[in-house]
Amino acid sequence: MSGQDFTTEGGHGAVPLQGVPAAKPGHGSEREWPLYEVFVRGKRGLNHVHVGSLHAADDEMALRHARDVYTRRNEGVSVWVVQARHVAASSPDEKDPMFAPSGDKVYRHPTFYSIPDDVPHM
Amino acid sequence: MTTSDTATDAQLSALEARFEDTIARSERIEPRDWMPEGYRKTLVRQIAQHAHSEIIGMQPEGNWITRAPSLRRKAILLAKVQDEAGHGLYLYSAAETLGVSRGELTEMLIEGRQKYSSIFNYPTLSYADVGTIGWLVDGAAICNQVPLCRTSYGPYGRAMIRVCKEESFHQRQGYELLMTMMQGTEEQRAMVQESVNRFWWPALMMFGPPDEDSPNTAQSMAWGIKRNTNDDLRQRFVDMSVPQAEALGVTFPDPDLKWNAERGHHDFGEPDWDEFMQVVKGNGPCNAQRIAHRRTAHEDGAWVREAALAFADRQREAARA
Ligand SMILES: [Fe+2]
Ligand SMILES: [Fe+2]
Numbered sequence: 001m002s003g004q005d006f007t008t009e010g011g012h013g014a015v016p017l018q019g020v021p022a023a024k025p026g027h028g029s030e031r032e033w034p035l036y037e038v039f040v041r042g043k044r045g046l047n048h049v050h051v052g053s054l055h056a057a058d059d060e061m062a063l064r065h066a067r068d069v070y071t072r073r074n075e076g077v078s079v080w081v082v083q084a085r086h087v088a089a090s091s092p093d094e095k096d097p098m099f100a101p102s103g104d105k106v107y108r109h110p111t112f113y114s115i116p117d118d119v120p121h122m
Numbered sequence: 123m124t125t126s127d128t129a130t131d132a133q134l135s136a137l138e139a140r141f142e143d144t145i146a147r148s149e150r151i152e153p154r155d156w157m158p159e160g161y162r163k164t165l166v167r168q169i170a171q172h173a174h175s176e177i178i179g180m181q182p183e184g185n186w187i188t189r190a191p192s193l194r195r196k197a198i199l200l201a202k203v204q205d206e207a208g209h210g211l212y213l214y215s216a217a218e219t220l221g222v223s224r225g226e227l228t229e230m231l232i233e234g235r236q237k238y239s240s241i242f243n244y245p246t247l248s249y250a251d252v253g254t255i256g257w258l259v260d261g262a263a264i265c266n267q268v269p270l271c272r273t274s275y276g277p278y279g280r281a282m283i284r285v286c287k288e289e290s291f292h293q294r295q296g297y298e299l300l301m302t303m304m305q306g307t308e309e310q311r312a313m314v315q316e317s318v319n320r321f322w323w324p325a326l327m328m329f330g331p332p333d334e335d336s337p338n339t340a341q342s343m344a345w346g347i348k349r350n351t352n353d354d355l356r357q358r359f360v361d362m363s364v365p366q367a368e369a370l371g372v373t374f375p376d377p378d379l380k381w382n383a384e385r386g387h388h389d390f391g392e393p394d395w396d397e398f399m400q401v402v403k404g405n406g407p408c409n410a411q412r413i414a415h416r417r418t419a420h421e422d423g424a425w426v427r428e429a430a431l432a433f434a435d436r437q438r439e440a441a442r443a
Pocket of ligand 1: 012176205206209285
């Protein structure tokens, strides 16, 4: 029929997965607003959690956009935004050597210590 | 380039094995993980075009905002259309974690190089269409999107979880709108039936061509990007919709639609796949209008984007001085 594959998971409907470019040389023609990462505190007592990103010209606009994009239904009581380029990150890869040293320090966990069952409140 | 920059064959197959292993354990792939180029490109196409669908999807319903029959209906419709903008933004944000930029995706949309769901190339001729879209089009979107919450790419799945929470409002407001019209006059009931007649087949086409005509499905399912086949999801949607139509008091325009006790599912007719292909190729009733509108909005906004950047630059210089 088509020779072209349409995945159903275009979300609101099938879209072609073939014959469609996945990038544009030079990433497009405009200088873009910087990318910000957005963190929302869901309610008092919880940490701010990363919810996604957005583009804004400056910090103030980023906060306004974050409010409209990520908290339309009481999802938060406080928002942080930070330019994505200011986030320093480890590689999240599980085999990252950065997290290897904690693997052999089992004595850091309470289960490492055996205490007789009849000792109360331990 | 030194050898340390280029992965050797052995390094590459180790990376590949780790990727396959993560998928096999049903764990998520995250943005900075190594991933096969085909996986990355498939995701970009899927997520970007999903985002485009949300953004273009604002137009058919937006058409009725100024003519909604009451302040209540207008407020609801505004909120619904604003949600669709939000869905587009969550998804562009997810796509950007794969190394593309929002600007280039927008340009590929208005140049017609990337597509969006064909359902939005049909016109909204009557106010009842607002209800029908909420019920059937958002309903079909829910069937597609719920399994995507478990998709293998972390940012996409997380965006889908946010989207799915909001879709339930979209479907219910649409169904309630139609219920209200069905309790009205004879003309209003006829409007609802006429609207359902126009949208039923395009809604079924949202699930994509039959499985035997979808050669990439197997690869997408192996990668955990896709969770169910086109035909499975379409069947689920038909089975869900039939009792909803009965409760509403409307029928679907398909003489072959009937319960099959043996299968435990409804049998139904074949959508017109030639029409579907024509609409995808750009020959649907509203393709040109939708893209022209999006292009105008983008181009008319260019000076605002530039001015905001210039203002931010100047503020930064002033702070430094
Ligand atoms: Fe949506
Ligand atoms: Fe929706």
